[in-house]
Amino acid sequence: MDPSVLTTLKILLIGQSGVGKSCLLCRFTDDTFNVDNAVTIGVDFKMRKITVDNNNIKLALWDTAGQERFRTLTPNYYRDGQGAVLVYDVSNRDSFTCLETWINELNRYSTKTNIIKMVVGNKIDRERQVTREEGIAFARRHQTLFIETSAKTKEGVYMAFEELVRKIINTPSLWEKLEDANVVRCNDDHSESEQKYCYC
Amino acid sequence: MDKYDKASQHIKDSLNTKNLAECLSQTGRFSYCALCATSLSCLYKYPAHVDFKLDCLRIICNHLRLMLQLPTMREMANCELPLDAKVYVRALKKEEVLKEGMMIIVQDLLLLAISNGIYDARWRVLILYVTGVFDLDLNTVDNFELNVVNCLSNFLPVQTEQEQVDAARRIRVSKTKRFAMIGLASVGGGILLGLTGGLAAPLIGAGLSSIIGTSIVGAIGTVGGTAIVGSLFGVAGASLTGYKMHKRVGDIEEFQFRKLSTDTETGDIHLHITIVISGWLNDDIETSYSQPWKYLRDSPEQYYLRYESSYLLEFGKAMEYFFSFAVSVAVQESLKYTVLSGLMAAIAWPAGILGLASVIDNPWGVCCRRSAQVGKQLAETLLSHSHGNRPVTLIGYSLGARVIYYCLREMSQREKCQGIVQDAILIGTPCTRNSSDWNKITEIVAGRVVNAYCRSDWFLKFLYRTLSMHANGVAGLQAVQSVSDRIENIDLTDIVSGHFEYPQKLTEILMHIGVNVDASAKIQLITTQSMPEGMSEHLKINDNYTVKKSKSVIDLTIIDTKKNEVQ
Numbered sequence: 001m002d003p004s005v006l007t008t009l010k011i012l013l014i015g016q017s018g019v020g021k022s023c024l025l026c027r028f029t030d031d032t033f034n035v036d037n038a039v040t041i042g043v044d045f046k047m048r049k050i051t052v053d054n055n056n057i058k059l060a061l062w063d064t065a066g067q068e069r070f071r072t073l074t075p076n077y078y079r080d081g082q083g084a085v086l087v088y089d090v091s092n093r094d095s096f097t098c099l100e101t102w103i104n105e106l107n108r109y110s111t112k113t114n115i116i117k118m119v120v121g122n123k124i125d126r127e128r129q130v131t132r133e134e135g136i137a138f139a140r141r142h143q144t145l146f147i148e149t150s151a152k153t154k155e156g157v158y159m160a161f162e163e164l165v166r167k168i169i170n171t172p173s174l175w176e177k178l179e180d181a182n183v184v185r186c187n188d189d190h191s192e193s194e195q196k197y198c199y200c
Numbered sequence: 201m202d203k204y205d206k207a208s209q210h211i212k213d214s215l216n217t218k219n220l221a222e223c224l225s226q227t228g229r230f231s232y233c234a235l236c237a238t239s240l241s242c243l244y245k246y247p248a249h250v251d252f253k254l255d256c257l258r259i260i261c262n263h264l265r266l267m268l269q270l271p272t273m274r275e276m277a278n279c280e281l282p283l284d285a286k287v288y289v290r291a292l293k294k295e296e297v298l299k300e301g302m303m304i305i306v307q308d309l310l311l312l313a314i315s316n317g318i319y320d321a322r323w324r325v326l327i328l329y330v331t332g333v334f335d336l337d338l339n340t341v342d343n344f345e346l347n348v349v350n351c352l353s354n355f356l357p358v359q360t361e362q363e364q365v366d367a368a369r370r371i372r373v374s375k376t377k378r379f380a381m382i383g384l385a386s387v388g389g390g391i392l393l394g395l396t397g398g399l400a401a402p403l404i405g406a407g408l409s410s411i412i413g414t415s416i417v418g419a420i421g422t423v424g425g426t427a428i429v430g431s432l433f434g435v436a437g438a439s440l441t442g443y444k445m446h447k448r449v450g451d452i453e454e455f456q457f458r459k460l461s462t463d464t465e466t467g468d469i470h471l472h473i474t475i476v477i478s479g480w481l482n483d484d485i486e487t488s489y490s491q492p493w494k495y496l497r498d499s500p501e502q503y504y505l506r507y508e509s510s511y512l513l514e515f516g517k518a519m520e521y522f523f524s525f526a527v528s529v530a531v532q533e534s535l536k537y538t539v540l541s542g543l544m545a546a547i548a549w550p551a552g553i554l555g556l557a558s559v560i561d562n563p564w565g566v567c568c569r570r571s572a573q574v575g576k577q578l579a580e581t582l583l584s585h586s587h588g589n590r591p592v593t594l595i596g597y598s599l600g601a602r603v604i605y606y607c608l609r610e611m612s613q614r615e616k617c618q619g620i621v622q623d624a625i626l627i628g629t630p631c632t633r634n635s636s637d638w639n640k641i642t643e644i645v646a647g648r649v650v651n652a653y654c655r656s657d658w659f660l661k662f663l664y665r666t667l668s669m670h671a672n673g674v675a676g677l678q679a680v681q682s683v684s685d686r687i688e689n690i691d692l693t694d695i696v697s698g699h700f701e702y703p704q705k706l707t708e709i710l711m712h713i714g715v716n717v718d719a720s721a722k723i724q725l726i727t728t729q730s731m732p733e734g735m736s737e738h739l740k741i742n743d744n745y746t747v748k749k750s751k752s753v754i755d756l757t758i759i760d761t762k763k764n765e766v767q
Contacts, residue, residue: 042230045272
């Protein structure tokens with residue numbers, strides 16, 4: 001492995017069908033936006049390097065399919081994820097209300113108990129059905145990070161991933177080798193109580 | 201067989217000549233592909249296999265029209281912690297076409313595997329693995345392979361209309377054959393070329409015309425074309441038995457393949473061959489090679505290697521003398537326990553035995569040197585694809601296992617050495633147990649690498665007494681440490697008490713290891729009760745492939761107890 005890379009993180013993208021998970025990812029990895037992006041089949045994988053606070057991090061991004069017919073397959077990929085991006089569509093209230101089920105599913109299947117979660121309200125370029133305050137309230141309730149983005153206009157996309165990665169890096173028990181993990185975790189639990197939020 | 205017919209009937213009705221990929225839903229196709237990717241990640245972890253995995257997935261993705269998913273699949277196949285395959289199996293079970301069972305996927309994979317005319321051992325192991333994940337009998341794979349072979353050898357030119365009608369009727373009678381033919385037609389011409397070294401070339405030439413038209417047949421019919429067929433089907437043409445050494449390694453005097461007679465009705469050509477290698481000879485007669493392997497049923501096409509008979513015989517005679525005249529039973533027993541108790545390093549060999557050392561040491565030394573050379577020769581043979589482009593399983597005991605060890609070691613130093621050997625089963629091997637050497641071997645063997653050893657084998661220890669092998673030890677005496685859990689160490693101490701028992705107890709040993717043996721031999725063995733307790737221990741190895749085979753043995757036990765009740 002490249003010695004300059006600190007670690008490789010596994011990041012999941014989760015959310016209802018059509019909220020723009022794949023578009024968000026495309027914007028982040030290739031800086032492109034495709035209006036009629038095809039439906040994701042099962043799961044898509046993308047790789048990107050990112051530099052956060054002078055640390056080179058490799059991101060393994062798993063973009064899961066939101067469609068009902070793939071629901072039995074996708075939890076398979078939650079395992080060992082260090083970060084999860086839960087996406088909803090601000091112009092579609094449905095996608096926001098069912099976020100609850102997605103977050104439950106994530107908690108059930110993820111193997112890392114302290115996985116860093118981030119709620120992302122996508123498509124802010126469109127007419128809103130879900131207010132920013134509602135999103136923040138949800139994020140606070142579930143102790144997650146929160147950000148609003150638009151894959152189309154690029155707004156907030158990079159920052160979302162950057163924030164998520166920063167948070168993971170600040171939780172060394174998530175990514176450091178097992179032998180030191182136990183030592184670190186003790187200190188880490190204290191900082192857990194003073195969760196920092198990122199309101200953008 | 202019932203289940204089989206039903207499935208073939210079903211596939212005939214629902215698929216007809218349609219491609220399986222067209223009958224599966226998107227979820228099904230994804231699951232199928234992801235299952236293969238996950239299986240690959242479980243099977244092949246070495247960097248040397250990355251290219252193969254990608255090629256393999258490219259073929260599967262292309263077949264399932266999921267080319268866009270290729271990078272994702274590649275990532276799945278290379279991830280260190282394999283995903284849960286059962287999720288995909290559950291998803292596939294919901295598919296309409298697969299209602300009757302997962303056999304269709306197995307067949308589909310088989311046809312994909314041979315679609316480019318080369319049957320890579322790693323493909324076969326993948327198919328076996330997937331079959332295990334589906335909880336199907338591993339013989340399913342063998343049966344499908346036989347169908348393909350049958351199908352190819354039955355494709356004689358059909359000229360008149362009457363003959364065509366007859367042929368159609370014949371096919372109707374045999375549904376299983378038809379099953380294979382439907383698939384074959386969809387895969388096309390590539391499959392027929394280079395498939396086996398066992399199918400006679402002219403027969404294939406004839407068969408081609410009936411499936412893919414005359415253009416390729418025309419090419420093959422010409423003088424240049426004959427050479428093409430020759431290269432694709434192996435230099436031996438009809439069978440390995442015709443193999444002649446072109447390039448001699450060292451001063452080998454004898455190196456020949458002979459068919460191991462099997463009395464199965466399935467014919468003697470297969471897509472997978474097994475080569476067995478004996479350790480020494482007790483008699484001058486031909487059967488002394490094949491006798492120990494009498495009940496082996498690993499493949500319908502099995503060969504034994506005849507090598508350096510005179511030296512092996514000399515060693516065998518010396519061994520016989522050593523045991524029958526020189527060393528009393530009591531001494532043997534005590535030696536056995538001395539070896540077992542681990543006092544080996546400082547063992548004081550009885551003077552009587554040491555006095556006889558000269559009888560055995562010389563033939564042993566000669567045979568050791570020669571078997572290493574024979575191993576290299578075998579490597580040359582396999583690398584030249586004289587057996588055709590199909591997977592080979594190697595099984596050997598004593599010096600025969602040494603031949604295999606040197607063969608694999610030689611192969612591991614060459615290019616394009618992967619995908620030829622499927623399984624390597626080494627029993628009581630007189631060679632080092634240096635783990636780095638063994639690990640190189642695991643890289644080139646697609647499936648199982650078995651080191652079966654006997655802790656109480658004082659004879660082997662005696663033969664190695666003068667060699668300074670304390671650091672690493674002898675593989676035939678103890679387990680080989682493996683970095684990558686790829687080596688299966690199987691302790692035979694409960695079955696054999698020493699080296700000389702390997703040939704007599706070979707059937708039992710093979711059963712214990714999980715190699716197919718004749719059903720009659722199985723029952724015989726179980727009734728006379730020599731199944732060791734260790735059988736259940738073997739089951740805990742978390743390897744579908746192994747567990748599966750052991751299961752069939754247990755089934756037989758149940759049948760047998762029932763039989764006893766009736767009596």
